[in-house]
Amino acid sequence: MTIFTYKDEEALGAVLSVDTAMVIIKVADLDRLRRMQVNRLVVLQSSKAGQYLIGVVQKITRSSVEQELSVEQEGDPIEIESIMPQLNLVRVTLIGTLIDKVGTKENVFRRTLETVPEIDAKCFAVEGDILTSFMRVIANVTDEGQKLSLGHYTLDEDAEAYLNGNKFFQRHAIIVGSTGSGKSWTTARVLEQAAVLPSVNALVLNLHGEYAPMKGDGIKHYRVAGPGDLGNGKGLKDGVLYLPYWLLGYEALISMFVDRSDQNAPNQAMIIAREVVKMKRKFLGEKKADELLENFTIDSPVPFSMDELFQELNRLNTEMIPGAKAGTEKQGDFHSKLSRMIARLENKRTDRRLGFLFQAPVEANELSWLDELSRKLIAGTSLQSDKKGGVKIIDFSEVPSDILPLIVSLVGQLTFSLQQWTLLEKRHPIALFCDEAHLYIPLRSEGDAANEVSIKIFEKIAKEGRKYGVGLVIISQRPSEVNHTVLSQCNNLVAMRLTNAEDQSVVRKLLPDSLGGFGDVLPILDTGEALVVGDASLLPSRVRIKEPNSKPNSGTVDFWDKWSKSSCEDGIVEAVDAWRKQNLQ
Ligand SMILES: Nc1ncnc2c1ncn2[C@@H]1O[C@H](COP(=O)(O)OP(=O)(O)OP(=O)(O)O)[C@@H](O)[C@H]1O
Ligand SMILES: [Mg+2]
Missing domain, CATH: 3.40.50.300 (P-loop containing nucleotide triphosphate hydrolases)
Incomplete structure (x- = not known):
């Protein structure tokens, strides 16, 4: 069914000038001009039958009042006023085309301009029921379809x-x-x-x-x-x-445990990668998850024991290995290099605010x-x-x-x-x-x-x-x-x-x-x-x-109203308590 069924005498005005997507409409009388509103939709006759051009009103000028009408166009204003001093003009930006029928589909809206309007083409208002039906086409929804309703149009409160x-x-x-x-x-x-x-x-x-x-x-x-x-x-x-922490990917783990400004950061990141993979492997081994064992990576969400990781890091951080001469010892490769990371990890692990990561139930x-x-x-x-x-x-x-x-x-x-x-x-x-x-x-x-x-x-x-x-x-x-x-x-x-x-x-x-x-x-x-x-x-x-x-x-609190009351609720002690416990229950 055709949406736009206008009679010629209902026209608000006619096209005076066209410049790609911008059109100037000449409106004959003030009553019609008043029906035009900025940001409102209008429809223009197209040169092709069964097609309509849809536009948004951008600017309305009653020229007998406004003497200096100029239509700005990318740095090149055209003075229309000098040519037609007595016209009511409306500037419209064209935004698309409504086509009565494309193949078997009725009322198809395209965001392209299939044609441009001709001079003197008529311009009509899109309002009321017509706007509602038109907007339905726009949202590409049928009565039963994928419709998500936000509310009503500001300029036409009847249209949903x-x-x-x-x-x-x-x-x-x-x-x-x-x-x-x-x-x-x-x-x-x-x-x-x-x-x-x-x-x-x-x-x-x-x-x-x-x-x-x-x-x-x-x-x-x-x-x-x-x-x-x-x-x-x-x-x-x-x-x-x-x-739980084991859901974190490698980069997230590193960002949490390794302080980039630490000179040992690269070593620490490397150790985390190596040890976490080891711990994950150990977990999978214990669970006899053989298939996973062959395929997991450090980013795979596989549980591992934080306690064991912690112990291992401590061991590496204090490790002594045999020296060059028999019977001597020297510090291991990572000796003292992990101290700051271990301290950081320990802090996080015991922080109750991070309990959702480190203190999950077994x-x-x-x-x-x-x-x-x-x-x-x-x-x-x-x-x-x-x-x-x-x-x-x-x-x-x-x-x-x-x-x-x-x-x-x-x-x-x-x-x-x-x-x-x-x-x-x-x-x-x-x-x-x-x-x-x-x-x-x-x-x-x-x-x-x-x-x-x-x-x-x-x-x-x-x-x-x-x-x-x-x-x-x-x-x-x-x-x-x-x-x-x-x-x-x-x-x-x-x-x-x-x-x-x-x-x-x-x-x-x-x-x-x-x-x-x-x-x-x-x-x-x-x-x-x-x-x-x-x-x-x-x-x-x-x-x-x-x-x-x-x-x-x-x-949204009504300050003045609340302040105007002679008494109010006292929640101070509870607030202090909740703040201490970090728990608002
Ligand atoms: N659609 C609406 N109709 C009527 N009143 C509204 C509507 N939307 C919001 N309000 C009013 O505005 C108030 C603030 O709205 P809302 O909480 O959605 O703001 P917000 O943009 O989320 O703010 P914030 O960025 O601070 O979270 C609401 O309490 C309500 O009184
Ligand atoms: Mg909000």
Whole structure:
């Protein structure tokens, strides 16, 4: 069915001049001019039957009021005013073509301009029902299809804004905005729609516990074990997550144990590599895992004993070997060279904040434990033993910030590796929602080894994840501080209010060239309002995001109201106690 069924007399105006993707429309009267609004869509007649050109209004001028109309064109302004002093003019950027029928497909939208409009071609408004049907074509969704509804269009509140749920995750997305602009609510809105799908599969890296209130059968909560969890026997089934040290790859181990500034760093790294392989071999030998013995590497997730590693390092550090002359002794090759590393390792091993790495319950040091962990984290709802919780929200709030990038990227690595090693026909797509991404996928590593490891892993996921069914959703209030390689791989942008100029300029660069002007609205977006551009929504549009049912804890506190009360809660003693125990229970 044709979407655009306009009568000639409904035209708002007609084409006056054309310059590739930019068109000037002449509007006859003021009433019609008033129906035009910046950033609103219009449709233009094309020279080919059954085709329509779609444009976005960029600038509106009533020339009798505005005397100095000039149409800027890459450094070469054309003065139209001098030629036509009495015209109402509208500048439109063309963004694509709607074709009634291509083969058997009806209403196909292409982002290319198949033709350019002719002079005097008529221009019509796209609004109301027509806008709704048109937007459905854009999101390439049918009534039953892959529709992900964000909310409503700001300029036409009757039209529901859909995204194509396949495309949104296929080629990564970013959700950016200043603090309090509504990123977490938008994320919650996306998550709760995904959560009802019977085989949904997503991990949410939740850094401040914001998503804790989200409920529903499709959602499960995990928490990286904090100091208060150690030794109480709670594990995966209670939602307490241990990530034992043996899951760390070689580079992560080195970044944790070896101080690069130590002059013995190369020796230490070499010793770690050698000894860890030895310990892993010993473990596999004891478990009679012969097949694995032949094939494992230092990066293979195989348990090993930290105690034994520690003893061995101590032995090497104090080793005496026979000297050149019989009966004499000299220091071994690594004598005293490992002292600092050993001290570092000992510190970490006994640090209760790192208990989730080094003080996991014994059962977590078995080969089969990784199967269980992987199923919990990487399997979709229908593969979970209780058929619940394909959306896994992992709370990292108790992980110390210096090793946060290592631990978050460990989860990233686990996800990516498992997907990579799953047979193509059995691979089930998974989305990784990275909240506060600037904290662990920073622009530059600044010499920090943990950052380096994390950047590498997320860059890899950004570049190769699509092939293995791993979709990233990067969420950040500081896009200018998020790694640019990762950002540049994201093909969907949900930009909320952004006040900082640097952040705005990073987001502008992610907009297609012809839509540069769209970036101007970034600082004036309302809370909960977003600019949505990308693969999933072929048309750039401004959307008022609908409130999620279960709202994240975004902790917006009403200062004045609270201060105005005559009494308030006293939580000081508990806070001091919790701070000491490092445990908020
Ligand atoms: N779609 C929305 N509709 C109405 N109000 C909203 C919407 N989104 C957010 N808000 C309001 O804005 C507040 C902050 O939202 P949110 O927690 O999502 O911000 P944020 O961008 O995640 O901030 P931060 O970067 O600090 O985490 C919410 O508590 C809510 O009051
Ligand atoms: Mg937030």
